[in-house]
Amino acid sequence: MKEFASLYKAIKLAEWEYGLFPLMDNSKTPPKGHHGYLEATRDQNIIMDWFQNNPYYNLGLRLDTSHLLVVDVDIHDSTKNGKDSLMKLQRQGKTLSPDTYIEKTASGGLHYFFKYNGDKVRKVDNWPGIDLLTDFTVIAPSEVDGTAYAPLAGRTLADIQPAPNWLVDELSTNSLNGASGHTYTTRLKKYTGRLLDEMVQGTNTGDRNVWLTKMAGRMFSVGADPKTVYNMLSVINDSFVDPSLPSKEVNVIFQSILKRESKGVH
Structure with missing residues (x-):
């Protein structure tokens, strides 16, 4: 990753009203003394302070305050291949828009970004190899083990599409069959x-x-x-x-x- 690459991206996203937070270089972990997405900010002065002495920090994006959902498709576990799960969902008529903003992750998986205003949840392995995230995520240009997160097809977060209805229904935690x-x-x-x-x-x-x-x-x-x-x-x-x-x-x-x-x- 180039020096200050995360800072430049963070400043741009802050201008778009996204909440950002720092992560250790080559890691998904917040720096010592930081509290991850809970201290995410749009304040460019605070962002500058984070990165000016740490030019290779990775970058995290807070999702709930940005009204976003990330579908994390993981492929590095052969017993839980997220792409296989996507194919099964497609056969059920449940598809993810290929036109939305998508990042390739450092491990070779995919992050599908969608607009979402529902309940805040984090569902790990909701389907084998697929996590549903509405709290936080790592984003480009972050780098882990020498491999960077990268947008597909030159897209930006301005290309994010609304979450499909079937996915919103999947995330709903309020369906209690009429019970209080x-x-x-x-x-x-x-x-x-x-x-x-x-x-x-x-x-x-x-x-x-x-x-x-x-x-x-x-x-x-x-x-x-x-x-x-x-x-x-x-x-x-x-x-x-x-x-x-x-x-x-x-x-x-x-x-x-x-x-x-x-x-x-x-």
């Missing part, structure tokens, strides 16, 4: 519901490592797939741990719990 929110919560909030609530509450005191270790163990205990546990740990750390831990520490926590769970299986 109180009735729904009272009837269905069990162990997993309490776990999700605790994750979102996060932590900013005590031993953050111990708290994340507990979250990882509880996710495994309800049968979550290892990839789901790892992705959720990263999201929880970036969004709800103050200050967030370095990604290396999160990986150590994950590997430790995974090893323990593997022994339990055997």
Whole structure:
């Protein structure tokens, strides 16, 4: 990535009223002391301060305040190939517009961007290899492992199309078959519901490592797939741990719990 490439892109996007935040160079993790998308801003003076001493920082885009949805199609896991899932959806008449703004990711996948005004959600593996993101994403010209995120066909965020109706329906969290929110919560909030609530509450005191270790163990205990546990740990750390831990520490926590769970299986 060229020096200050992310800064130039951030200034341009801020002029278009998008909220931006910095990420460590060659990484998807916020710099130490930063809080990821929760401190995203359009203020060009703040953006300049972030990047002037860190010319190779990557760039993150806050989606909810920009009324955007990203469909993240992942292809690097052979058992969960997002492109295969897209083909299955197409056979059901559920297609994604090829005319919208699309970025190729550093791992070879695709990010489809759509206009969206619905509920804020993050659905990991909603379909095998496909995540639905309405909170934040990494964007071009960010670079990971020597490969950059890049727009397809020379498009810009000005080319973003509205999300298709079938996708908006998929993301709706308000379809409770006529039941009130109180009735729904009272009837269905069990162990997993309490776990999700605790994750979102996060932590900013005590031993953050111990708290994340507990979250990882509880996710495994309800049968979550290892990839789901790892992705959720990263999201929880970036969004709800103050200050967030370095990604290396999160990986150590994950590997430790995974090893323990593997022994339990055997």
